[in-house]
Amino acid sequence: MGSRRALVLGTSGYLLFIAANLAPSWYTMVPASLYLGFTASIIWVGQGTYLTSAALSHARDNNLPDGPTLGSFNGEFWGVFASTQVIGNLISLALLRNGKVSISIWILSVSYEHLVDCHFTCTSCVFDPIIFISLQDGGSVTGKNLLFxxxxxxxxxxxxxxxxxxxxxxxxxxxSTHSSFGSMLKYIVAPLKDRRMILLIPLIAYSGLQQAFVWAVFTKSIVTPVLGISGVGGAMAIYGASDVVCSLVAGRFTSGLHSATFIVSVGAIVQAVVLFWLLLFYSPMEGLLGAAIPLFIGALWGVGDGVLNTQLSALLGLLFEDVKEAAFAQLKVWQSGAIAVIFFLSPSITLQAMLILMATALVISFGLFLLLTLVVEKPSSIRA
Incomplete structure (x- = not known):
């Protein structure tokens, strides 16, 4: 298809999903959700491929180094992407400011129990990341439809x-068109034969785990008990703002594998501190300090997310330029699989068990990433 056409086709799933929210039911939302999952895979592989190609083309046309150019392109893209978490909240609050409307903003997902409690009044609109809005206590249908x-x-x-x-x-x-299905299949699995990809996959999977953690666990188990459901929007807006800043900064400092290792190390250490603090020392508190802690945690978690998004995308573009479509397909396969794991597990395991799972995944994935830097990749193999 080419990455540009893939981007255009991929948007059709988001368009249909938003439209389905104008008449939400199982008969509209479930098919729209399935189609969205299909097209989201297309648009995000296309996004990674197009951004990498555009960055490398820009670098070569202007005699710029590949590494810093890719880092800047990815930093700016993911910074703008993360800003939608702030913009989405502001748009929602502006359009649903009627005093009768009780607004609960959830990023990407809410628990099944919450859907049941709301008697399926939760409707969802996509402005990626997906924002779920619960309209309760006589919420205005007109305002909701206007939002969509x-x-x-x-x-x-x-x-x-x-x-x-x-x-x-x-x-x-x-x-790079393929003469047969067999040749296309070889192209798709080619990155899996590369030990650099094997060592990157755990960190890619962790990036999905940490995204799902903040959407499905942090909002439910950390924010809501202290700030209530109404505080979720504010906490996630701060998370998004931190994500924006770190994406832009991390992109500017990227020059190759070794700079990426340092930047990823900072993000990993920050998230490790948060996980171990929540696991060993955290307990909900009252008062101003108790209310500020979830917001502070959200800001710290945004640091790790911004770092992982920019650095993984830049590294895939640098290390797998010849098979970049297949490399970005692997990115979405492992990220999406990890996100699904968290959403399936979160209703049935405790917060402590989830924190142990996250901490273990972080230690293993970061260790293998360091192995990639120290053992596998040589500085001379990347144009910087």
Whole structure:
């Protein structure tokens, strides 16, 4: 298809999912969700491929080093992406400011129990990351529908802009068409034969785990008991703002594998401190300090998310330039699988067990990533 057409097609799933929220039911939401899962895989592989191609093309056209250029492109993209968590909250609050509306903003998912408690009044709109809004106590249907119409408008603008994207990244990519299904399959699995990818996969999976943790566990078990459901939006807005800043900063400092190792180390240490503190010392507190702690945790967690998003995308572009579509496909396979694991496990295991799982995954994935840096990859193998 080419990455540009994949981006345009991928938006159709988000468009349909938002539209389904105008008449939410199992018969509209379930098919729309399934289709969204299919198209999301297309759009995110296309995004990684296009951004990498555009960055490398820009670097070569302007005689710039590949590493810093890729880092800057990814930092700016993921910074803007993370800002939607703040923008989405502001748009929601602006359109649903009626005093009768009780607004609960959840990022990407809410627990099944919450859906039952709300008697399926929870509806969802996509402005990735997905924002779930619970309208209770006589919430305005008109206001809710207006919100979804605004998001539909955002999607339409996005589709138009993607249609205007440059085709320069596809000049060389057109040569990589496959003559048979077998040749395409070999291309898809090629990264799995590379030990660099094998050592990166655990960190890729952890990046999905930590995203799902903040959406499904942090909001439910850390924020809600202290700030209530109404505090979730504020906590996630602070998380998003921290994510924005760290994405932009991390992108600017990226130059290759060794700079990425330092940056990832900072993010991993920050998240490790949070996990072990929650596991060993944390207990809900009252008062101003107790209310500030979940917000502070959200800000710290945003540091790790911003770092992992920018560095993993930049590294895949640098290490797997010849098979970048297949490399970014592996990124989404392992990230999405890890996210699914957290959502399936979170209703049935305790917070302590989840924290132990997260800490173990972080230690293993970070250790293997250090092995990639120290043993496998040589500085001369990356243009910097």
């Amino acid at each position: 119409v605004v998001f539909l408008g955002c999607m339409i603008i996005g589709i138009v802009l993607m249609c205007l994207l440059s085709k320069r990244d596809e000049k060389r990519d057109n040569a």
